[in-house]
Each structure stands twice: as structure tokens, then as C-alpha cells.
Amino acid sequence: MSQRILDDVSTASPPRRGGDSQSAPLAPALTLVSHPLASRVGERYVLEALLAGREVALSRNEPLFTRVGEGVGRPLADPFLSRRPLRFLPRPEGGLRLEVDAGGTSVVVGGAGGGAWDFRPEVLEAGVTLELGGRVVLLLHRVALDAERSADTLGMVGQSLALGRVRTRVRQVADLEVPVLVRGETGSGKELVARALHQRSPRRRGPFISVNVGTLARELAASELFGAQRGAYTGASQSREGFFRAAHGGTLFLDEVGEAPPEVQVALLRVLETGEVFPVGSHTPVVTDVRLVAATDAPLEELIEQGRFRAPLLHRLSGYTLQMPALRERREDIALLFHHFARQELDALGEAWRLEPEDPYAEPWLPASLATRLLDFDWPGNVRQLRNVVRQLVISSRGQPRLQVDASLEAELGSGKREEPVAQTRRKPAEVSERELLEVLRECSWDLKGTAERLGITRASLYNLVDRSPHIRTVKDLSAEEISRCFHECAGDLDAMVQRLEVSRRALQRRVRELGLGPAE
CATH class of the missing domain: 2.60.200.20 (Tumour Suppressor Smad4)
Structure with a gap:
């Protein structure tokens, strides 16, 4: 590839994974x-x-x-x-x-x-x-x-970028007392995150209690979580401690928290606000010292709109939110x-x-x-x-x-076969006529990447075709006077300048800025 074409094509930064905050290429x-x-x-x-x-x-x-x-x-x-x-x-x-x-x-x-x-x-x-x-x-x-x-996997197998972000966030929040909401699809390993949070917290010597809220019988969910006094309901022949008191000094993990019945949601909100639970049948609160980690695969925001989940509870549970990536x-x-x-x-x-x-x-x-x-x-x-x-x-x-x-x-x-992205099919550059090349360049408004994709050739092949064509100019062929005159005649409209000069938009924009003519947008 000639140096002239290299100069005309602006160098793009390496693409980044969608949603990734990493600064490195x-x-x-x-x-x-x-x-x-x-x-x-x-x-x-x-x-x-x-x-x-x-x-x-x-x-x-x-x-x-x-x-x-x-x-x-x-x-x-x-x-x-x-x-x-x-x-x-x-x-x-x-x-x-x-x-x-x-x-x-x-x-x-x-x-x-x-x-x-x-x-x-x-x-x-x-x-x-x-x-x-x-x-x-x-x-x-x-x-x-x-x-x-890191060799410290936090008990989670894998070395993907997505899992690395989870580990980083676990380390950032583990030693804090804020409640954590772990979100992700079913089977993605949300309990592993909860256990990692417990093991890296000052509560690591205390109990770790895991409860699947979705499996609790609706009529017994409150007593299972908050305890119950003897005789509080039919069949309560003895007092029940409840999961919150069992987790005292440690971590309580509530999986499928989106399945919690309305009365349990009210009680959970009270616990998060006051640190106290009321065992079923009791009018005396019991102080608890529990770090709460909840998890769900449910769209809680939609449940709130439907009146099936309390918005204040979501805000309390999500003192810090962790998203567990799907395996795919x-x-x-x-x-x-x-x-x-x-x-x-x-x-x-x-x-x-x-x-x-x-x-x-x-x-x-x-x-x-x-x-x-x-x-x-x-x-x-x-x-x-x-x-x-x-x-x-x-x-x-x-x-x-x-x-x-x-x-x-x-x-x-x-x-359940994943749709496999395939390698790009290519035409031979010799199959592209100069007339087709010029037509597609104009159709793509002189965007070289789009032109190469439309023609089915590589960018390198496109540069070579442009370089060999006696009828196609590049920004290097334009004088500063010609660019300046066109800039003023088009009132700085870069698209209008591209259409008139018929050169790469990116390269022209860079050259306009080098000449100090303005932002050229």
C-alpha cells in the first residue's frame, strides 16, 4: 500500500467489547x-x-x-x-x-x-x-x-473478561456492609458470587445461610425467614428461630427474591431499614446483625410496574448491584x-x-x-x-x-446451536471495475469501510484500487487553497465538502482541522 493512501485513511482505535469499561486496547x-x-x-x-x-x-x-x-x-x-x-x-x-x-x-x-x-x-x-x-x-x-x-479465582472457574469484571466488583464491595443484589439468568452462578462476598468480608467467620425464597411455602415464608413463637399458627408446637437469626453475625443469601410474597416484602423492607425482625406471633422486635445478599433472574422493574414488587424494597436491596454474565x-x-x-x-x-x-x-x-x-x-x-x-x-x-x-x-x-459468525466472504479485487468502484464510493458517501464491505473486498484491496485509479483523488492530492475555498463555499458542511471534492470523509475532516478551519461537522 502506498504511503499516500495510508496518509489518507485515518487510523481507528482498536474496537472495544460492548459495555466494557476497560481502557486498554x-x-x-x-x-x-x-x-x-x-x-x-x-x-x-x-x-x-x-x-x-x-x-x-x-x-x-x-x-x-x-x-x-x-x-x-x-x-x-x-x-x-x-x-x-x-x-x-x-x-x-x-x-x-x-x-x-x-x-x-x-x-x-x-x-x-x-x-x-x-x-x-x-x-x-x-x-x-x-x-x-x-x-x-x-x-x-x-x-x-x-x-x-489472577490466580485468586474467588471460587469461580473461568478467566473471561466478563467474569474478571465480576471478581473485581466483588473485591470492591466485599468488605462493606451495604446489601448487594446479584442479577443474572438462572443457573449462571449467582450463589457463587454471594459466597465470595461472604468469604472476603469481615463476617467470614460467621454463618453463611442460603435460602431459596421461591421454594418457601407462601403461608410459611414469613416464619421461615423471621422466626415464629410457639402457638403463633396451627402446627407451631415450638418456637422457630428463622433464617435471619440463624445468620446473625454472618451473611444471609436470599435467592429468587423476586418470588417473595407481599407480606414478606414488607417485612424485608423493615429489616433493611431498622435491623429488626418481628417473629410471627410476637410484638417484640429482635435485633439482627446480618449482611443481606439477594439474587434474582426476574425483571424486578417490570414486576414493580405490575404491582407485584415494592419499589422501595428494590432500592434497599440494591445498595450495590452485580450482574452475573450468562455462559454464552x-x-x-x-x-x-x-x-x-x-x-x-x-x-x-x-x-x-x-x-x-x-x-x-x-x-x-x-x-x-x-x-x-x-x-x-x-x-x-x-x-x-x-x-x-x-x-x-x-x-x-x-x-x-x-x-x-x-x-x-x-x-x-x-x-440450541448458537449462530456462528462466519468469516467474511471476499471477491477478488480484479473483479471490481473502476466504474463500479466509483459508483459504490459515491453511494457510500466516500466512506472507505462501508465501500469495502459493499464491494466484498478488504480495506487493503480497496486502498490499492483507489491508488491505481487515475480518476479518483485522495486528500493528499488537494491543495490547502482548494480545501479552504471549498470549506467557505460549503459553510463548513463536511458532507457537502465530501460530495463536492469526492474524497474520504474521515481524511478530509482531519485535514480541515489540521488547517485550522474549524470543526467541520
């Missing part, structure tokens, strides 16, 4: 999802060199993948992978290109093999599964360069969670040795095709569903050298 990374040695699952290599415009080679012998807390890395080292490297090449706007040498390691992306793929930033955002040689599976995704990768939002963690649960099941069966075969040529216990399916599944039941799938797989495959998928599990995994 995002870099592509490779995380091991499946390997003949299960202990290596979760190892990662960050392709940071791509940000500097350099390519990265991947083969049996390089680069070195590392685990959290380990200083020494290891190459993939599978004997079935080629020494001839795959090449990852940087592309504009944070995308990348993967090229495979003929005769090298076979690569399958999205169920299909090939020799080259171009991945747009939004595809990397969702994550791309790469099967190498039918034995090793990698997840190509993006990570924040300053993301926390933390694909990097699926393999780690899978092997964590698998090891527990295999330990119970006395077959944990299957995860670490001594023969380097042995087939992986978790087949690459199954690992890919696990990553592609949408996991509507989140971590709880994954654990059940692991148990089903392990028990159904007892005595087998590899995991086998039975008919019922086959149907389950086939019913």
Missing part, C-alpha cells in the same frame, strides 16, 4: 479449548504483535501458551500438528487474516476447511472456534491487555468449566487418568468435534445445564476411550 488471543492433555485447557497466547502490524506464526513448536500464574509457557506440541506454521496477519480496523500453508496442519472453521479466512472485528468479538488437525481446538477471540488474570457471554470459560466438572465426575468413578494419557499419540478423551459443539451451543440453562451435560457424557461413556454422545444429548445439543 483489545488484542486477538488464542485460548486452548481441547488438547490431548486436559491439564492444558485454558492456556492462552495473546497475539499482541498484530496490534503493531506484525504477523504471528502458529505451529507445533511455537508460540508458547501459558496458564494464569505460570511464568513458563509451552508450545502446542501435539505430534499430529505440522511444524509448518499457520499465519495470522493484521487487517485494518482490528480484523485479522488466517492463512494455512498447503501441506500444513488442516484447519476447520465453522465446520468447513479452507486455506484462508478474513475475520472482521465483530466476528472476533463473538469468538471463532478453530479445529487443528482434528485433535486440538482453539478459541480465537479478543482480550483486554490489562484484564485481570463467556465462551472462553466453557472448556475450563467442562473439565472442572468432568474431573469431579471422573474422580468419583476412579477414572481421572483418562484426562492425562501417557501416550502422546492417543486420541483426545474430549473429541475435537464435540468440543466445538460445546462452544457453539447457546447454553440457555447456563452453568447448571453445562454441569448436567458433563455428568451425562461421563456416565454414558464409562469404560470408553473417548466421550460418546447418546441420542438424548445429541438432541439437546442440536436444539
Whole structure:
């Protein structure tokens, strides 16, 4: 690409994950999802060199993948992978290109093999599964360069950016006395957050009491939570302590708090405001010393509008709010969670040795095709569903050298397949005529990114076509006098200037500012 075109195209900052507050740029990374040695699952290599415009080679012998807390890395080292490297090449706007040498390691992306793929930033955002040689599976995704990768997991398995944010927020609020509301889908691990808050708080030596409000009988919910005096209701043959008093000096975790009956909501609000509970049948308050953590997957704001949940209670419960991400939002963690649960099941069966075969040529216990399916599944039941799938797989495959998928599990995994973003299809630049190029540039108001996407070619190819065309100008071809005159004639309207001068909008805006002509909006 010529320097002239490089100068004309403004450099965009690397894209960031939606809703992410990290200030560091995002870099592509490779995380091991499946390997003949299960202990290596979760190892990662960050392709940071791509940000500097350099390519990265991947083969049996390089680069070195590392685990959290380990200083020494290891190459993939599978004997079935080629020494001839795959090449990852940087592309504009944070995308990348993967090229495979003929005769090298076979690569399958999205169920299909090939020799080259171009991945747009939004595809990397969702994550791309790469099967190498039918034995090793990698997840190509993006990570924040300053993301926390601490060996202190707070009891939560995973190293995704989303889970890292949860851990950071747990540490920020754990030692405070404010009530915490944990929100997230069912099965996403909200109780783990509550336990982490308790273990990192000054109350760690006190009790941790977990109560599922949704399972409490409506007529007994108040007595279960706040206690009851003997004879307070039919069948109350003795006094009941209640969960609040049982958690005195510790933490009380109320799961599914959105299911609380109206009378319980009133009592909870009183406890949060005064620190006192009234046992059922008693007119004397009992002082409690409890840190309350509540959780829900219910849309509490909608329940408030429907009159089914009290707004003041929501405000009291959410002294601090933590959002637990769904499993589909933390694909990097699926393999780690899978092997964590698998090891527990295999330990119970006395077959944990299957995860670490001594023969380097042995087939992986978790087949690459199954690992890919696990990553592609949408996991509507989140971590709880994954654990059940692991148990089903392990028990159904007892005595087998590899995991086998039975008919019922086959149907389950086939019913919730995630829509896999695909690599961008490309035209050959030679297929684009100069007339088509000029027409699409005008249709896209000289937005180079939009033009490249409309034409189905890479940005680099578009730059080369523009550079070779004798009929297309760039901002570098314009004199300061011509730009200044056009600026005043168009009253600083940048869109009007782009239409008149027919050059890149971004580059023109930058040049206008360099000339001190004004903001040009």
C-alpha cells in the first residue's frame, strides 16, 4: 500500500467489547479449548504483535501458551500438528487474516476447511472456534491487555473478561456492609458470587445461610425467614428461630427474591431499614446483625410496574448491584468449566487418568468435534445445564476411550446451536471495475469501510484500487487553497465538502482541522 493512501485513511482505535469499561486496547488471543492433555485447557497466547502490524506464526513448536500464574509457557506440541506454521496477519480496523500453508496442519472453521479466512472485528468479538488437525481446538477471540488474570479465582472457574469484571466488583464491595443484589439468568452462578462476598468480608467467620425464597411455602415464608413463637399458627408446637437469626453475625443469601410474597416484602423492607425482625406471633422486635445478599433472574422493574414488587424494597436491596454474565457471554470459560466438572465426575468413578494419557499419540478423551459443539451451543440453562451435560457424557461413556454422545444429548445439543459468525466472504479485487468502484464510493458517501464491505473486498484491496485509479483523488492530492475555498463555499458542511471534492470523509475532516478551519461537522 502506498504511503499516500495510508496518509489518507485515518487510523481507528482498536474496537472495544460492548459495555466494557476497560481502557486498554483489545488484542486477538488464542485460548486452548481441547488438547490431548486436559491439564492444558485454558492456556492462552495473546497475539499482541498484530496490534503493531506484525504477523504471528502458529505451529507445533511455537508460540508458547501459558496458564494464569505460570511464568513458563509451552508450545502446542501435539505430534499430529505440522511444524509448518499457520499465519495470522493484521487487517485494518482490528480484523485479522488466517492463512494455512498447503501441506500444513488442516484447519476447520465453522465446520468447513479452507486455506484462508478474513475475520472482521465483530466476528472476533463473538469468538471463532478453530479445529487443528482434528485433535486440538482453539478459541480465537479478543482480550483486554490489562484484564485481570489472577490466580485468586474467588471460587469461580473461568478467566473471561466478563467474569474478571465480576471478581473485581466483588473485591470492591466485599468488605462493606451495604446489601448487594446479584442479577443474572438462572443457573449462571449467582450463589457463587454471594459466597465470595461472604468469604472476603469481615463476617467470614460467621454463618453463611442460603435460602431459596421461591421454594418457601407462601403461608410459611414469613416464619421461615423471621422466626415464629410457639402457638403463633396451627402446627407451631415450638418456637422457630428463622433464617435471619440463624445468620446473625454472618451473611444471609436470599435467592429468587423476586418470588417473595407481599407480606414478606414488607417485612424485608423493615429489616433493611431498622435491623429488626418481628417473629410471627410476637410484638417484640429482635435485633439482627446480618449482611443481606439477594439474587434474582426476574425483571424486578417490570414486576414493580405490575404491582407485584415494592419499589422501595428494590432500592434497599440494591445498595450495590452485580450482574452475573450468562455462559454464552463467556465462551472462553466453557472448556475450563467442562473439565472442572468432568474431573469431579471422573474422580468419583476412579477414572481421572483418562484426562492425562501417557501416550502422546492417543486420541483426545474430549473429541475435537464435540468440543466445538460445546462452544457453539447457546447454553440457555447456563452453568447448571453445562454441569448436567458433563455428568451425562461421563456416565454414558464409562469404560470408553473417548466421550460418546447418546441420542438424548445429541438432541439437546442440536436444539440450541448458537449462530456462528462466519468469516467474511471476499471477491477478488480484479473483479471490481473502476466504474463500479466509483459508483459504490459515491453511494457510500466516500466512506472507505462501508465501500469495502459493499464491494466484498478488504480495506487493503480497496486502498490499492483507489491508488491505481487515475480518476479518483485522495486528500493528499488537494491543495490547502482548494480545501479552504471549498470549506467557505460549503459553510463548513463536511458532507457537502465530501460530495463536492469526492474524497474520504474521515481524511478530509482531519485535514480541515489540521488547517485550522474549524470543526467541520
